[in-house]
Amino acid sequence: MTALIFFIFAGIAVFCGVSLVVQKHPIASALSLIGVMGSLAVLYLQLGGEFIAAAQMIVYAGAIMVLFVFVIMLLNAGAEGTSLEGSPFAKYLGIFLLAAFLGLISFIIQAMLPARPGVVFGEWRGGTALEIGRKLFTAYLLPFEVTSVLILIAILGAIVLARKEI
Amino acid sequence: MIHNAVPTTWYLILSAILFGLGVAGFIYRRNIITVFMSIELMLNAVNLTFVTFSYELKQVDGHIFSFFVMVVAAAEAAVGLAIILTVFKNRHTLMIDDISSMKY
Numbered sequence: 001m002t003a004l005i006f007f008i009f010a011g012i013a014v015f016c017g018v019s020l021v022v023q024k025h026p027i028a029s030a031l032s033l034i035g036v037m038g039s040l041a042v043l044y045l046q047l048g049g050e051f052i053a054a055a056q057m058i059v060y061a062g063a064i065m066v067l068f069v070f071v072i073m074l075l076n077a078g079a080e081g082t083s084l085e086g087s088p089f090a091k092y093l094g095i096f097l098l099a100a101f102l103g104l105i106s107f108i109i110q111a112m113l114p115a116r117p118g119v120v121f122g123e124w125r126g127g128t129a130l131e132i133g134r135k136l137f138t139a140y141l142l143p144f145e146v147t148s149v150l151i152l153i154a155i156l157g158a159i160v161l162a163r164k165e166i
Numbered sequence: 167m168i169h170n171a172v173p174t175t176w177y178l179i180l181s182a183i184l185f186g187l188g189v190a191g192f193i194y195r196r197n198i199i200t201v202f203m204s205i206e207l208m209l210n211a212v213n214l215t216f217v218t219f220s221y222e223l224k225q226v227d228g229h230i231f232s233f234f235v236m237v238v239a240a241a242e243a244a245v246g247l248a249i250i251l252t253v254f255k256n257r258h259t260l261m262i263d264d265i266s267s268m269k270y
Contacts, residue, residue, distance in 0.1 A: 118171030154241035
């Protein structure tokens, strides 16, 4: 069951990722990116990350993508014309080299990690909000506070950049 | 071939594929918003690696790292989109080939 769900959502993620790269219109790319983020949230859930899956859906697929879609609509961004005119030879060679590269990456990753018992859903349940909160407010308290300052700076920067007179 | 347990390496391979797609989009696309979305795709791929190793080592630290990556990505999206808005207001274009005055 775990493998079936992994294959379904990994397939959706790769399909939406390819769609993000090859789509001409930015709105279609944004919707593909939402598909990638949703399927990654399911995979996080499978890996025992309840909190991080919820945060992925709320922060990434919710807030950030709403911001993207809002800016695309606001700027009325249309379909782009391809300015990169490659030869068909380069295209076919590129597909071959991409397949070879992915095979090499897969082989290296398989060879570097020792064989372990695989991922089973529900076997490790350490990613709850309780565990993350406990760690975040004890061991990672300083990065947490620095992050709040970063958010404040980002708010000020966005306000300054979006003023009228720049 | 379908076992119940999924090897951890498959998650890492999926993460590598998504990161490669992000790099391809970053290089290939001409629209500045799509380039920005490719960066977000790369950040997502790295998050998947963090969560996978967090499962592998049975420690929650990877989740916290990926949470920080999310927060930084949110801040970056706010500032980056504000920069894109300003560029569009001044240049009236979104194609990165036309916005090259800082290139040399």
